Structure formats: C-alpha cells, structure tokens
Amino acid sequence: MGLCFSKAETKDDDSDHHVEFAAGKVHLITTKEAWDQKLEEANTSGKIVIANFSATWCGPCKVVAPFYSELSEKYESLMFLVVDVDELTDFSTSWDIKATPTFFFLKEGQQIDKLVGANKIELEKKITAVADSLPPNRI
Template structure:
C-alpha cells in the first residue's frame, strides 16, 4: 500500500490532512523536525462521538491558523503511531514543533486548543 493523504475538507486557506499510512506519517514527522512550523496532530477514531463533534471546530482552526499543519490520524488505522504518542483517550491533540511534543489536550476543548495553538505557533 502506497502513502496516502487525503484532505476531504479543503477550505480557502487551511486544511486538515488525513494520514493513512506509516510511510506518510514518517514523512510528516520528518518535515516537522526540519521546519519551525507548528503541527497539531488530531488522534481520533471513526467510532468516537466526541471526535466527530469537534471535527468542524478543528477544520475552522485550520482555516484560522493556515500557518499551522493540522494532521488527523485514526488510531485504528495507525495504532503504532498512537502508541508512540501514548494516546489513551480520544480525541487527543498533540502539538509538535521541531519534531518534539510541546503540549497535549485530551477531550473536546476547543478554546484551550485555540489558546495553545496561539502560544506555540511562532
């Protein structure tokens, strides 16, 4: 299976990239280590109600913060990545810069996520 990236909800300026393969994830993570750009990883699952609830807000944040990379990972598709980040509940948002975790949020906390993106984006 080749690397797959889809972006089903493209907006005017921002987008959330859905990563479906380990190869693609490794590329995204490597790119993060060589960039000063903030990456927000949204760990979710298709069956997760709270994940579906916050999804529109995440897309809105991607539009607002077009200078930030938003990555969505389904824990059932890429369980090893979820394990590497010690994801224990969903949704979990991990903020990564220069390849290192800066902060994380567990749960549907749009205002807190917004605040942390503001804090770490520059």
C-alpha cells in the same frame, strides 16, 4: 470535555467518514511513512504540527472535527494532521493514546504541548499560543 475511552462494539465501515476529519487544511495520516513525511515537511518549513489522534466512532471527535478544520484554515503557519487510532493502532499505541481525541503539539518532532478531550476553547487557546510563538515571518 468530551472523551472516548474504548472502542465501540460496532464499527461503521463508511468510507466517507474520513472526509469530516480531514476537511480544510487537515492532512489525513494513514501510514507511518505519511507521518514521517509530514513531520519532515513541517521541520523544513519551520511549522509547528498539531496532531489529532481520533476515531471515527468517537462522538466528541466528530464534534470537534469541523472546528479543528476551521482552525487549520485560520492558522496557515501550522500543520494540522489527523490520525485514526484504529487505522494506525500500533503507531497510536506508541504515542500512549488513552482517550480520543488527543491533540499533540510538535515542534521539530518534539512534543511541546498536549490536550486530551474535545475542549474547543482550550484547543483554540493552545493553538493561538503556539502560533503566536512563531517568528512574525512564519505567520
């Protein structure tokens, strides 16, 4: 299971780096206001949110990003978000992020599950479980 614990000494400043993290139906969150808006949208539509706290310099984050995007296409009843821990440092700290990637599963704004690390098998298992927990008309 891949984890990144500390920020790399050199940070690439490539503006294309978000493209790989926010492909498919993954929404890139760059402000606290955008986060609040997406959570409100999810609550209104009855969707469960999967929030991926990651970093552009994190190897395991880069490896799991395309898979996360694929899952976002497959499970349209869920809302997939990605938060760059370096862009939203204070916000990420408030979620007690100790390693990246960290995935939070939120229902009505409350944490119902969590996964730390780029474990694709476990991530898909957890996403399938939350999707299966939704009423049939939501899927």
